[in-house]
Amino acid sequence: MTRQIRYQDAIREAQAQILAADPRTYIIGLGAPGPTGIFGTTKDLQREFGVDRVFDMPSSENAMTGVALGTSLLGRRPIVVHMRVDFALLSMEPLVNQIAKWHYMYGGHMVAPLTIRMIIGRGWGQGPQHSQSLQAWLAHVPGLKVVMPTTAHDVKGMLIAAVADDAPVIVMEHRWLYGVTGVVPEEMYEVPLDQAAVVRSGKDVTLAATSYMTLESLRAADMLSQIGVEADVIDLRSLTPIDLPTLSASIARTGRIVVSDTGHSLFGVCAEVLALVAESCFSQLKSAPGRVGLPHAPTPTSPALADLYYPRALDIARAAAEMLGAAHRLPPEILGEHKWKDTPDPSFTGPY
């Protein structure tokens, strides 16, 4: 019950159990059977389950997404893996025009139960085309479900739930979470695809976040706690559908919200969450809401520029403290902290 494993091992374990439990499932991705197994997440699965269950593919993201759809129409439940979300852009046509609408546009006569893993991440010189975080694009499309598990526990449970779901589900995995450990049951279990999680309770401000930014929000909550501000931290986990009741309940307690996301601030997840909050709990807000995301620029490669680009816990803490008129109370040792922001915070090792 208390076994701790890394996020990446939880992904591999979930997939191994999915393949073992359901002969309709298979895994396909460029390099899926390869020696490194997509950052370890598919390593040795072909050896274990055979060449009929774990596939490599031509460098044809567009057609292979349609191919996976074609197999799903005949009853299969594919898991498609993209090492970088940037490569998945080559599959936007089948994903957005076809897969998302297949159930709807044919009047419910067919389902397209695909699970598509897209790996996001930041840092280490990944630059403009290896670091994007495009969940808002995908969440905008009706018919797709988009989830962003943060913990090792959730990534296993959400992957299993995604494959079991008849809808196409996009699972966004942040590479900086891969080495983070958490308590993960050995057996198969599901984490619902439509529920946020309250991961820390507080009465002064709500810090809502996606994926890796949840860890930064937890760190921000620690900083805020040092100046007597107690934060409610919500891991959104699912974007479509988004768990508005959990958000509203938190705002009813705190009256303040800072949203942070791994993507761009403008027109993104932060914007949508704040719009929903403004529409549904405006009267409970004690101050204007805040958001912490990427600036409206492509990702620079140089660590010096990346340092300016990526928000960290301090940015979240500062936004929340300003809301409470307490920014001046943030201690100098926190404000003065400096480390390269293109590597994960070494304290983020879990367990979570």
Added chain:
Amino acid sequence: MDNALDVNVRLAMYKQLLRLRLVEDAIARRYSEYEMRCPTHLCTGQEAIPVGVSAHLRTDDLVFSGHRSHGHYLAKGGSLKSMLAELYGRATGCAGGKGGSQHLIDLSCGFMGSAPILASTISVGVGAAWEIAMRGESRVVVVYFGDGATEEGTFHEAMNFASVKRLPVVFVCENNLYSVHSSLDVRQPNRPISALGSAHAMAASHADGNNVETVYRMADEAILRARVGDGPTIMEFTTYRWMEHCGPNGDIELNYRAASELAAWKERDPLTMYREVLIADDLLTPADDMALRRQIDEEVEEAFSFARASAFPCASNLMAHVYPARTRPA
């Protein structure tokens, strides 16, 4: 022609040619009433291809198509009533009014869907063929598309994969020389599209798409090849679209194609040419032809009546089917 086809096959193909023509004509006549409110791409003039191909297909073989799909759907056995109701946006339509002319489906006869983004259903059909191959079944997948689709990347990606896996799929390119209003010569170099299949190491052939028996014979070979596990084929058929790209009218006044070109192709009408062949072979008389027309007219009228009498979908259907109901894995 030596090896004359079976009489019943020939008559059945003629009847199907006539039926597709009369359906499209009837849609064209009524479209301006503005009750069929969806983009509709008529296949008038191109009927011989689906008729010749479908003559070899079993009910459990699968067909995918693009935007000009009425002929593909009907020739595979798709319900005419459900198709017309779909064009009228009714609840009894084959997609419940959600799809219209561009998203026909009839799973009961293996018509798996059509979609108007040109090459997009090619890969989906290849995926279905992959699944069939993995199961070791003898079913065949046919994917129809136009010359324009072969300019899109996913066509080449799908051909590559179908060839590398030797999948039971037949690619049918209806080359009608135009994509919307752009002629082939501003879009492609002077080479047969079928050569792209050869480049992907698959069987490839190119022939007249207005001669239904030519199509029939070529499809026979390709479908057999797929059925016995000898891999994919691309068949390119040259044909011609009589009507405008989208809608019920002619479009010669737009001057992107010559009236003389259309007239020359109308001289080569697949329906008239085949009627003359069958009459010359004493298999059909003008009286038989009239009787057949009356019979089909009746079927078409009945289907229009059904469509027009059907109810529109109720409001709850708007949000139905965005996400399927969750089902447990077996």
